[in-house]
Amino acid sequence: MAIAVGFTTKPEGQAALSTAVSEARLRNLSIVAVVPEDADLEAARTQLAESGVPHEVRPCQDLQPLADALLELAETSTVEFIVIGLRRRTPVGKLLLGSNAQRILLDAPCPVVAVKARTDG
Template structure:
């Protein structure tokens, strides 16, 4: 079985990664960390340069099979995550949450909410400190 982490280069992404590493190591499960988005200059969800190396080095030091994947193919983040969940043997998807005001949720929507409602596997939502 596989744990899949939806990773973004923000505190909520780090919280999701930390929780998934702990679970995967404790259960000797494969861990896949995915960073996905449409790309472009305004896509703040995409990991670049040093951050990619930092995550890959952390995964390489683990006593389990773990890998980092990045998809910047013009598809939306949710679409990429849904595809991975549907094509892999994902036991749990781990996502990070951040606090948002009700107005912020109304105007910007909630990616976490959409993930919770659309993916076909259990979702562990982790709050950032």
């Protein structure tokens, strides 16, 4: 079994990876990090290698949206749950969840953990 995580180098992606690593250690699971951009691949590999958690890093295929890649992974493998990061929103923005996050939350065949990045202050 594994934990799927959507990773970017943005604060919400970092928060998702940190949560996935903590949960993987707690539950003795591996991590499959899905990465949307080539620039983020090396950062994901480095951070996961430093964590000591068994892992795999998968790039999104041919500009495939991150939501599609995570949902496909959850449907075709033994993913226990998905971890995604959420951006902070303005009061108006809170009326609508980001389309990728909303799609994952509504369409995933497994539980989804949504985390926010910590803010200073």
